[in-house]
Amino acid sequence: GAVVSQHPSRVICKSGTSVKIECRSLDFQATTMFWYRQFPKQSLMLMATSNEGSKATYEQGVEKDKFLINHASLTLSTLTVTSAHPEDSSFYICSAPELRGPNTGELFFGEGSRLTVL
Amino acid sequence: SQQGEEDPQALSIQEGENATMNCSYKTSINNLQWYRQNSGRGLVHLILIRSNEREKHSGRLRVTLDTSKKSSSLLITASRAADTASYFCATGETSGSRLTFGEGTQLTVNP
Numbered sequence: 257g258a259v260v261s262q263h264p265s266r267v268i269c270k271s272g273t274s275v276k277i278e279c280r281s282l283d284f285q286a287t288t289m290f291w292y293r294q295f296p297k298q299s300l301m302l303m304a305t306s307n308e309g310s311k312a313t314y315e316q317g318v319e320k321d322k323f324l325i326n327h328a329s330l331t332l333s334t335l336t337v338t339s340a341h342p343e344d345s346s347f348y349i350c351s352a353p354e355l356r357g358p359n360t361g362e363l364f365f366g367e368g369s370r371l372t373v374l
Numbered sequence: 375s376q377q378g379e380e381d382p383q384a385l386s387i388q389e390g391e392n393a394t395m396n397c398s399y400k401t402s403i404n405n406l407q408w409y410r411q412n413s414g415r416g417l418v419h420l421i422l423i424r425s426n427e428r429e430k431h432s433g434r435l436r437v438t439l440d441t442s443k444k445s446s447s448l449l450i451t452a453s454r455a456a457d458t459a460s461y462f463c464a465t466g467e468t469s470g471s472r473l474t475f476g477e478g479t480q481l482t483v484n485p
Contacts, residue, residue, distance in 0.1 A: 262416070290472055299462065300417075300475045349416055361405050361466045363473060365416035 258284045260352050262366025269340055270374055277335045277369045279350030285330035286352035290363065291323075294347040303348075306333040340373040347371075380463055380476040388484050393450040395479040397463030398443075404468050406439055408448050411460045411478075420448075420461075455485045 259282040269275050279289055287308045292300040304325050305313040312325035322344075324336040337344050347370050351363040380397045387393055399406070405424045409417040423430045423439045423446070430437045436449040450457055460480050464473035 260416075292475075297480075299477045302472055302474070305472055347414070351417075360469045361471070361473075362407065362419050362422050363409075363417070363464075364419070365409075367416040368414070370414070 258282075258352070258354065258364045260286075260350065260364045260366045262350055262369055264369055265367055266370045266372075268372045268374065271341050272339055274336055274338045275340055275371060277337075277348055277350075277371075279333045279335070279352075279366050281331045281352050281364075284352075286333070287330060287355075288353060289327060289333040290351045290353070291325065291333075291335050292349045292351065294349060294368075296347075300349065303335075306350075308333075337371065340371070342373045345371055345373045380461075380479050382479060383477065384480045384482070386482040386484065387453060389453060389455055391453055391483075393453050393457070393481055393483070395448045395461055395463075395481070397446045397448070397476050399446075399463075399465045399474075399476075400444065401465075401467065403441075403465045404471070405466045406437075406446050407464045407466070407473065408435075408437060408446075409462045409464060409475075411462065413460075417462065450481075453481075453483045455483050457481060457483045 261280045263278045289306040291303045294300045303318045306325045306327040308327045314320045327333040349368040351365045354362040407422045408420040411417045421432050434451045439446045460478045462478045463476040
């Protein structure tokens with residue numbers, strides 16, 4: 257299957273700093289990527305849909321000025337958590353969809369980034 | 375409430391036994407998928423079943439879909455300790471659209 261690489265896998269930062277998480281599709285082009293957030297022992301909550309060359313679409317309740325998404329190329333989407341606070345500590349996971357073939361709709365996930373804000 | 379509710383929330387079985395997890399959803403769907411997540415890791419796709427399909431197999435996995443009841447089940451046969459993970463169902467309203475995930479079932483397979 258396709259490979260999605262996410263970096264960094266873990267980051268610890270001080271409150272008030274900004275953190276950038278990168279999501280790359282390694283062997284395919286991803287015009288769309290999805291960013292999810294997961295709290296411990298909970299499910300994945302969709303934060304936003306990243307679209308190459310255009311603005312991201314944010315889910316209700318997700319602050320677009322807080323979580324900046326950039327999808328500048330067909331293989332890279334970035335999520336920047338601005339002015340991070342302890343309540344932003346979570347596991348952030350990106351994914352890209354398979355858009356052709358019999359498994360259209362399948363998501364390929366990155367390994368996730370665990371953010372801890374002190 | 376959330377699309378995609380799963381039960382049980384947690385399941386503990388012995389190696390060699392079968393594990394069955396259920397998922398219910400509320401809206402019309404194009405497809406339903408099952409994913410596996412090891413602790414602290416990303417998700418791995420297991421199987422996709424489309425709304426016009428009723429059953430699908432992949433190795434030791436068997437998935438059923440009942441669109442009239444808006445429910446699906448995942449059966450893992452002859453479980454192994456390595457199957458220990460969280461299992462999530464996810465629904466897509468159109469092909470290639472975003473997925474909405476269920477709450478997940480934590481499966482523990484004891485050796």
